Amino acid sequence: MNAPTASVSLNNIKVACSQCNLRELCLPVGLTEQEFSKLDALVGGRRKVKRGQSLYRAGDPFEAIYAIRTGFFKTDLLLEDGREQVTGFLMAGEIMGMDGISNEAHTCNAVALEDSEVCGIPYAMLEQLQQEIRALQHHFYKVMSREIVRDQGVMMLLGSMRAEERLAAFLLNLSQRFTARGYSPTDFHLRMTREEIGSYLGLKLETVSRALSAFQESGLVNVQQKHIQIVDIDGMKKMLSRQANC
Amino acid sequence: MNAPTASVSLNNIKVACSQCNLRELCLPVGLTEQEFSKLDALVGGRRKVKRGQSLYRAGDPFEAIYAIRTGFFKTDLLLEDGREQVTGFLMAGEIMGMDGISNEAHTCNAVALEDSEVCGIPYAMLEQLQQEIRALQHHFYKVMSREIVRDQGVMMLLGSMRAEERLAAFLLNLSQRFTARGYSPTDFHLRMTREEIGSYLGLKLETVSRALSAFQESGLVNVQQKHIQIVDIDGMKKMLSRQANC
C-alpha cells in the first residue's frame, strides 16, 4: 500500500484526467498515452466548493475554466436591483467559465448548489496545449459550440413556451443529463429551489410550484419537496410537441 | 485598366482580409504581413445571398463559418409546427455559423434580410491556421465566448423583462451596433418585420407594434414604418434601469 506520507498535502493531489471516470464527458476520445500525460500536467488541481459558495463571481479576472468533478452548480447574473437571472445549471462532467474568455473577466457568478469539487484548467495553458494536441483544440471548440447551441435552446424555451411547457422541457433535460451520468431517468433530486428554477425559466416561484402541482394532478410526476419522480415520461414529452397540435 | 477577361469568373474573386475595411471587427489586431497573407489564402471567397435566401439551413453539414461583409441576416429555428424562433440578428463584421461546430451540422437557419455578401471561412482550414497563428486562435475563442455572453444577455432579457423593456433593450442594442459601424446611433432602418422582432423578443407582433406606439406616444422615438429615430436615448436607457427603482 502506497499510503501518502503526512508531508503530501491534500492540496497537491493533482487530478489525473487519464484516470478520471468522467473523461468521456469532458475530453476528446482517442488520446494517446503521451497526450494524456501532457493533459494530466495541465490540469491545475482540484478545488472544493462548499454549498452556497462561489467558484467565481462576475467581474473576477478570468484565469481558468472548470470541469465539475462532483456536485452541482448554478450560474447567474445579478441585476442592478438585486434580482438574479439564473443562466444555467451544471452537473458533473460539464464545463463552466467559458463566458470569461471574451473580456478576460467572468460575466456571471458560479455558485455551488451542493458541496462540489471542480478541476481548474488554467486557460493560458489550455491554449498552449491545443497547439500540441489537435484533438483537444477540436474538442474544445465543440464544447463551446455546444454551449451556444444549448443557449439557443433556452432562448427558444423562454421565447415561445408557456409555463408548463417550460417546466416539462426543464425536467426532461435534467432527466436526460442524469441518464447520461448513469442515474435514474425518472427519479432525481432537485438541487435548486423553486425560485432558482423560476429564474432560469423566466417564471415566478409560485408559477413553478403550481405547474408542478398540475403535473402531479395529471399523474405525470410525483413531487415530494425536491424529490421528483417522473411517472409518465412520454406524457411529459407530449407536453412539448403539443404545441404542434394547436 | 486591368479589366478582367471573360474567363475570370466573378466567383474566383478572393477576399483579401488584409484589405477589408471590416477587419477590425472580425480579426485580431496586430497580425504581421505574413500572417495576413496566410489568412487571405484561407478565406474561401465571397458569396452573395439575396434577400430572403438562406445562407445555410438547420441540418446542413457544417463546413464553414461566415463573416458578413455587407447586409443583414437573421438566424432562426423552426419548430415542428412551423412556428419560428428568431435567435439573432447579425450585421456587417459579425460572424455566423459557430453553432454548427458541435454536431458538424448547422442547428439553425441563416436568412438574409437584405441583399448581402459574406466571406466563407472553411472551418477545417481555420483550425489548421490557428496552429500557425496563435493570435488567431485566441481571437476566435473570444468570438465564440462573446457569442455565449450575448446569448446570456438575451436569456436575461427574455427571462426577466417586460415587453417595453425588451423592446428598449433591443433598440439600444441595435443603436450601439450601428454606431460601432459608423452609422447614426439614433436613425436607422429596421431590416426585419415586427413579427421577426417579436419572435426574437418572445412577444407577438401586435405587442411589438403597441410598444413602439407607446414609445412614440411618450416622445422616446419616432417610428415611420421601418425607419426608427430615437429621440430620447437617455429616456430609453432609463426604461432598462427602471426595474431598479421598483
Add this chain to the structure above:
DNA sequence: CGCGGGTTTGATAACTTTCAACCTACGTGG
C-alpha cells in the same frame, strides 16, 4: 419545540395574447 427558509395554495391584478377589423406602403401588371 419552535424558528425560518422554502413551498403550496387562493384571490386578485397586471400583462400579453388572441381575434378581428382596418389601414398603409409597395410592387406588379395592365
Add this chain to the structure above:
DNA sequence: CCACGTAGGTTGAAAGTTATCAAACCCGCG
C-alpha cells in the same frame, strides 16, 4: 403611369396567462 393586390402594420376589445399579494403549511435544524 396608375390601379389594384398583398404583405406588413396598427388599433381595439375580450380572453387567457402569469404575476402579485397574502396566508398557511411543511420540514429540517438548532
